[in-house]
Amino acid sequence: MTVEITSIDTLVVGAGQAGVAMSEHLSKLGVPHLVLERDRIAERWRTGRWDSLVANGPAWHDRFPNLEFDEVDPDGFANKDQVADYFVTYAEKFDAPIRTGVEVKKVVRNVGRQGFTVETSEGVIEASRVVVATGPFQKPVIPAIAPKDERLTQLHSADYRNPEQLPEGAVLVVGAGSSGVQIADELMRAGRKVYLSVGPHDRPPRAYRGRDFCWWLGVLGEWDAEVMRPGKEHVTIAVSGARGGQTVDFRRLAHQGMNLVGLTKSFENGIATFQPDLTTNINNGDDNYLSLLSAADAYVARNGIDLPDEPEARIIPSDPECMKQPVLELNLADAGVSSIIWATGYAVDFSWLDVNAFDDKGKPKHQRGVSKEPGVYFLGLPWLSRRGSAFIWGVWHDAKHIADHIVTQRKYLAYHDASRRHADQAATFSDPRVHKVSEMGVN
Incomplete structure (x- = not known):
């Protein structure tokens, strides 16, 4: 779609959950803006996920405040297409100014004048401000250790769709966060022999004492934690909404x-060689699980809340044989492994953003999404302002903070412009030549 606007106050790049949230707040505050999306609204949900994916949080929680999911039980888990449709419907609610099929190729700060020059696939736009709402899932990462073996089918989790996509044989899934464990479980249920490489992880209960873990993290204040605990930088979270939602249990x-x-x-x-850390990783995951149960029990007792006891939740299954005799080496051919799924996360790609907003490692420097480069904002990144920032509801609240900041900046600039006009008028009035002309006009 051709971009007809050549200048705009605020340009939002990306129309996923972050871009839609940003547009809603800017619309409410009367800020002229445009949202550009290179594909369709929420495209990553439709085509960047496997077929059976559902949201990892229940529908009552993983949504924006002003719209509920259609045809999804509040305690159920929306599938990926329902999530994408939700954002399309939400954008239609307030007639979001979204242009799809337009790619932003480069953003450069203007020299000697306000704002940025933005090169797109449909022309050039001048913008006073730019909100980067492209999210964290931009560039699938496959580690350099990946074998150079043409006999193996290797896919990143972003390209995995279903078991039928893979050739016959066993599958090694590398990465045991939410994506890796769900894909591994799906493959095993399809009759595949599966090897799952398990690193450090947290594994909250799907639900405890009648409440989903999202509720527990909320009442315990965990969603509002502003910084990641030291040592947790490489710890993934293993949680699933698949098949109605079940607690991930690696022992089981x-x-x-x-x-x-x-x-x-x-x-x-x-x-393939593996670190001798399987037992440690699983035990640490168990400790994380049990610690949340204890925190929940303490909250119930402290507040006198009537929730059913669930002592069976503390029963940890016995050590499986793979923990007693861990496999440190695996001959892939002998094990029949024909495929490797790399559930190893993503990297961000800001190569198109040519501004002074990054540290020496290429990571955005910002405070709650407000970049060190005036006029540039980041939205939708993990831990942008708190633990909940990368979640659907969390990005909505972060967008509100950024929109308020933009309005404040617009007020300062409006004062500057008004003050300058006033000064110009005063200078004109005090000019003797103006009085002479006025007198001549009277005569």
Whole structure:
């Protein structure tokens, strides 16, 4: 779609959950803006996920405040297409000024004048401000250790769709966060032999004492934590809404037939090697799980809340054989492994953003999304302002803060412009030549 606007107050790049939230707040505050999206609204939800994916939070929680999901029970989990449709419907509610099919190719700060020059696939736009709402899932990461073996089918989780997509044979899934464990479980249920490489992780209960873990994190103040705890930088979270939502339990998966191994170390001559940390990683995950149960019990007792006891939730299954005798090396051919799924996360890509907004490692420098480069904002990134920032409801609240900041800046500039006009008028009035002309006009 051709971009007809050549200048705009605020340009929002990306029309996923972050871009839609940003547009709503800017619209309410009367800020002229335009949202550009290179594909469709919420495209990553439709085509950047596997077929059976559902939201990891219940529908009552993982939504914006002003619209509920249609045809999804509040305690249920919306599938990926329902989530994408939700954002399309939400944008239609306030007639969001979104242009799809337009890619932003470059943003450069103007020299000697306000704002930025933005090159797009449909022309050039001048913008006073730019909100980067492209989210954290931009560039799938496959580690450099990936084997150079044409006999193996290797996919990032972003490109995995279903078990039928893979050739016959066993599958090694590297990464045991939410994506990795859900894909591994799906493959095992489809009859595949599965090896799952398990690194450091947190694994909250799906629900406890009749409340989803999202509720517990809310009442316990965990969603509002402003900084990640030291040592947790490389810890993933294993949670799932699949099949109505169940607690992820690696011991249970192993007892059901999944082959668990430690953190993947290397590949050489067809041999995969793993760190001897499987038992430690699983035990630490169990500790994280039990600590949340204890915090929940303490909250119930402290506040006198009537919620049913659930002592069976503290029962930890016995150590499976893979923990007693961990596999440190695996001959992929002998094990029948024909595919590797890399559930190893994403990197951001801001190569199109040519502004002074990054540190020496290329990470955005900002405070609650307000960049060190005046006029540039970031939205939708993990831990932007707190733990909940990357979640649907969290990005909505972060967008409100950024929109308020933009309005404040506009007021300062409006004062500057008004003051300058007043000064110009005063200078004109005090000019003797103006009085002479006026007198001549009277005569």
